[in-house]
Amino acid sequence: MEARHLRYALALAEHRHFGRAAAAVGIAQPPLSKQIAALEREIGARLFDRTPGGVFPTAAGEAFLERARAALAEMAGAALDAGRAARGETGRLRLGFIGSALLELLPPLLGRFGREHPDVRLRLHEMSTARSAAALLDGELDVAIGRGAPRGAGAEDLTSVTVGTDRLVAVVGTGHPYAGQRSVRAEQLRDQQLVVAPADQEPALCTALREVLDPAALDRAVEARDVHTILGLAACGIGVGLAPACLRVAARPDTWICEVRPRIDLPELVMSFRGADRSPVLAEFLDTTRRQCPGVSARLAGRG
Template sequence: MNLKQLTYFVAVAEELHFGRAAERLGMAQPPLSRQIKQIEEELGALLFNRGRNAITMTQAGERLYQRGSDILRQIEDAKLEVRRIGQGAEGRLRIGFVGSSTFGMLPNIIKSFRANYPDVNLSLIPMNNAQLHRALVSREIDVAFARPALKDSEFVTRKLGEEPLVLAVPDTVETGSRGMANLHDLTAQNFVLYPEYPRPSFADFVLNSCADQGVEITNRVFTMDLQTALSLVAIGEGVCIVPASVASGTRNGIRFCKIEQALAHTELSLNNRLDEQSVHVRNFVKLAQSVARKTL
């Protein structure tokens, strides 16, 4: 018995009339009767009691109707789910991101995507750039927010925006009345850098930017992520150069200052695999770019 035959049987079971069932199915009555007879012969069970004026289901027919209706309903549900996933209305999207992006436009992008696609499950996974690169290559994530771009010929990279660097200092450190920090005046301080490994990383970007301005950072304290770096600053273990968007979040024990030296700007990028065909990724990228343009 195939699915088409099961559909025929359910129609007859619900109508309890071969003529009405045939009309409902858009076919003639004799072929429908032959199909039901073929099902009965294949299953070795009588499904309908055929009277002169009416038909009724046998016990075997009632059981097949119960099970068959469930099967057809599950198939329709599966078709609907697959269709919605194909349209991007359901499914999942795995998003990797560097920690500093949570202070910028990432929260607005996530909120906007959830509002537009409420039935798509989002997995949000914090990573450093090296981890993001490996996860994209191995297809453990679908998109990656990196700082700066991930370098790979198999990736598509879109610049979402750039921002200056600022200095996070303990609130006990004096930086002058102008609220501007001169890095030459702070070389005695520990500079907290992240991540410690793998390298090169954002830490090297900061070190190179400072070196370009003639600032040599000798007292270096490495840690693994932005949050730990800020915690070390808050307890007075040093200062830390961070993207300007990080200053939008208040944190006890820390003051954020502009830097007198013209350090290079840092970029936030959105990356995905070149061969990625998912409608979820296409929808997310399009929405992220729209949010980024409005934010900038």
């Protein structure tokens, strides 16, 4: 039994005449009569009464037609769902990101993607750069956003593009001697209690800091998981927080932010994904990234 047999039976029930039903489904009357007869033999029951006044479904026919309508509707729905999935309109996207990506990059990007793809299920996980890279390589994530491109075994299978750049700033409580200053010099941080991201969570960031700041000051630094914790500890007077300049959008009234001189550029904010991943949802997300983030389009050339 094929879908066309269901359509033939439904057409015959609607038109109650073999000739009109055949015209409706686009075949000649004799083949339609043979197909209905073959269908009845396969089922083992007469589906239609042939009378001088027309062709009418039997009780068996009515039961069959009810299921036939549902089956064809399901088939049409399956085709529709498959098409939407193939276009990236449905499905799932698993995204891992560092907390600072929520300050500038992700709000407009995820907002636009959500509006344009309301039926895609977003699975969002805040995690360190190191953890998100490992999860991406293990197939637990579709996209990872962190500081610097992933490294290590398997990283050659990933595609990484820069989606943001930033510089280092210092944040202090309003009672700190640096409060009110536009900038501080890197050597002024030597004797300060610092608040920084953990080295095991953000290795690229910590390596960059060690290249320009006093290693001893970094060794005794207080570790904070994200920029909001750095802001909070600075507000408490615990020390001088070191963070990306984008934390200005989350600044608190009880903190003060100073530029660090000379300027210290931080590792780039990088979006990574498996190069062989041909998921339609991923392709749609990358397309949204192209349109939302200036300068990213050329780096994503050849994708989607």
